[in-house]
Amino acid sequence: MEKLLNELSSECKAAYEINCDMETDVSIPDHLKRKSDLGLPNAAENDLLRHFTNLSRKNYALSTAFYPLGSCTMKYNPLINERIAKFESFNMAHPYQPAETMQGILEIMHGLERDLCEVSGMDAFSLQPAAGAHGEFAGLLIIAAHFKAIKEKRHKIIVPDSAHGTNPASAAFAGYETIPLKSEPDGSIDIEKLKEVLTKDVAAIMLTVPNTLGVFEKEIVEISKVCHENGTLLYYDGANLNALMGFARPGDLGFDVMHINLHKTFSSPHGGGGPGSGPVGVKSFLEQFLPVPRVEKKDEKYVLNYKKSKTIGSVKAFMGNFPVILRAYIYIKALGGDGLKNVSAQAVLNANYMLAKFKDKIAVPAGGRCMHEFVLSPKAANGIRTLDIAKRLLDYGYYAPTVYFPLIVEEAMMIEPTETESKETLDKFIEILNKIIFEEAVNEPQKVKDAPVNTPVARLNEVEAARKPTLKWK
Numbered sequence: 001m002e003k004l005l006n007e008l009s010s011e012c013k014a015a016y017e018i019n020c021d022m023e024t025d026v027s028i029p030d031h032l033k034r035k036s037d038l039g040l041p042n043a044a045e046n047d048l049l050r051h052f053t054n055l056s057r058k059n060y061a062l063s064t065a066f067y068p069l070g071s072c073t074m075k076y077n078p079l080i081n082e083r084i085a086k087f088e089s090f091n092m093a094h095p096y097q098p099a100e101t102m103q104g105i106l107e108i109m110h111g112l113e114r115d116l117c118e119v120s121g122m123d124a125f126s127l128q129p130a131a132g133a134h135g136e137f138a139g140l141l142i143i144a145a146h147f148k149a150i151k152e153k154r155h156k157i158i159v160p161d162s163a164h165g166t167n168p169a170s171a172a173f174a175g176y177e178t179i180p181l182k183s184e185p186d187g188s189i190d191i192e193k194l195k196e197v198l199t200k201d202v203a204a205i206m207l208t209v210p211n212t213l214g215v216f217e218k219e220i221v222e223i224s225k226v227c228h229e230n231g232t233l234l235y236y237d238g239a240n241l242n243a244l245m246g247f248a249r250p251g252d253l254g255f256d257v258m259h260i261n262l263h264k265t266f267s268s269p270h271g272g273g274g275p276g277s278g279p280v281g282v283k284s285f286l287e288q289f290l291p292v293p294r295v296e297k298k299d300e301k302y303v304l305n306y307k308k309s310k311t312i313g314s315v316k317a318f319m320g321n322f323p324v325i326l327r328a329y330i331y332i333k334a335l336g337g338d339g340l341k342n343v344s345a346q347a348v349l350n351a352n353y354m355l356a357k358f359k360d361k362i363a364v365p366a367g368g369r370c371m372h373e374f375v376l377s378p379k380a381a382n383g384i385r386t387l388d389i390a391k392r393l394l395d396y397g398y399y400a401p402t403v404y405f406p407l408i409v410e411e412a413m414m415i416e417p418t419e420t421e422s423k424e425t426l427d428k429f430i431e432i433l434n435k436i437i438f439e440e441a442v443n444e445p446q447k448v449k450d451a452p453v454n455t456p457v458a459r460l461n462e463v464e465a466a467r468k469p470t471l472k473w474k
């Protein structure tokens with residue numbers, strides 16, 4: 001390290017003929033020096049290559065198999081996105097570069113904001129939030145800023161009990177009291193029950209449409225009217241936008257604020273917690289509160305405007321998660337309006353095809369039709385639970401569906417096939433799931449309870465893994 005620093009310091013001086021701030025004779029203080037051997041494995045390049053290649057083969061990925069993870073929209077991520085994202089002009093750009101030198105990047109951001117407005121029916125977007133949950137938080141801060149500006153004291157947010165856990169969490173994080181609303185068995189809202197909790201101190205209601213049972217909220221226009229008459233705003237959780245594009249727009253349904261999970265609907269590789277992007281969109285009366293910087297066009301040039309007096313401030317460093325923003329932009333431009341509409345049509349068709357194959361045999365809490373995803377409630381023989389079925393699916397080479405969510409469905413198993421899977425893939429999965437539930441659970445229950453056996457690690461003690469994780473390699 002000392003040698004490196006000294007080299008750098010003389011290189012720097014020679015190269016720029018300037019007086020670098022570095023000391024010429026760099027020495028690391030004794031107390032910072034390691035006293036014992038680090039104990040790194042001593043491996044040849046060849047062994048190292050094999051080690052990492054073999055590890056990567058243990059990865060489960062969309063590029064190897066079907067990923068029916070409900071609510072996560074694990075669709076095919078076009079490889080053209082990756083090729084363009086590798087361009088040096090994008091990935092070598094620096095956020096401190098002057099705006100004149102990144103006009104192309106700003107044009108893409110500005111263009112994506114306009115496209116998202118078109119798809120969603122909102123009037124303005126900020127691309128800054130780094131995930132859906134982060135967009136929710138930003139949206140709720142905007143709602144708080146709005147009520148502060150019009151001097152109304154409202155400290156409650158209504159969240160249906162079918163909602164994603166991030167909804168009540170974001171509400172609490174933004175300083176609100178969460179009021180749970182019991183939903184109907186198909187996840188929809190009963191207007192009479194809503195009216196009981198819709199008091200004058202309710203700032204907003206957070207809704208997911210279609211809801212987490214994959215059912216479109218038929219009363220949404222009436223719900224929106226009732227809320228607005230009470231001065232309450234509507235927040236749209238955009239995670240299920242893959243069901244609606246080109247058919248309905250949250251802005252037209254009466255929503256005032258929303259987020260879009262770019263990594264879900266607009267195809268970026270994601271999973272295991274990132275990377276994501278959760279742009280927050282608003283109707284025009286809330287635009288002044290959007291996070292800064294805003295990308296604006298002035299005299300044919302794009303600029304970053306930090307000076308907005310009513311803004312909630314910045315929710316992330318710089319301009320957002322640009323690599324995900326870029327992929328979403330490419331995806332939208334490649335498909336166009338008709339293409340996006342086709343995405344939603346095919347996603348809904350695929351889900352209904354699967355649901356139709358299951359509904360006579362496996363309990364389906366929300367009836368016989370769905371939007372882009374659906375929830376099963378498998379009641380298998382011999383005490384086999386949904387968790388066991390999900391684990392057994394791993395043995396057959398599938399990623400497991402989302403289980404035990406939404407919380408309002410007993411033994412829930414949530415499946416979202418997405419538009420990018422073929423009929424053959426869906427048929428094979430249907431066959432295997434039926435086999436586990438109706439043959440193996442009946443005839444070989446122990447095999448299902450012991451699953452998985454074909455994976456690199458067998459069934460984990462999940463409680464212990466969460467409470468006492470092993471975080472060191474030795």
Ligand SMILES: *Cc1c(COP(=O)(O)O)cnc(C)c1O
Pocket residue numbers: 071072131132133134164166167208212237239240261276278
């Ligand atoms: C994924 C999801 C979220 C949270 O989005 P992140 O990008 O994971 O933070 C919120 N609501 C629903 C319904 C979701 O599926």
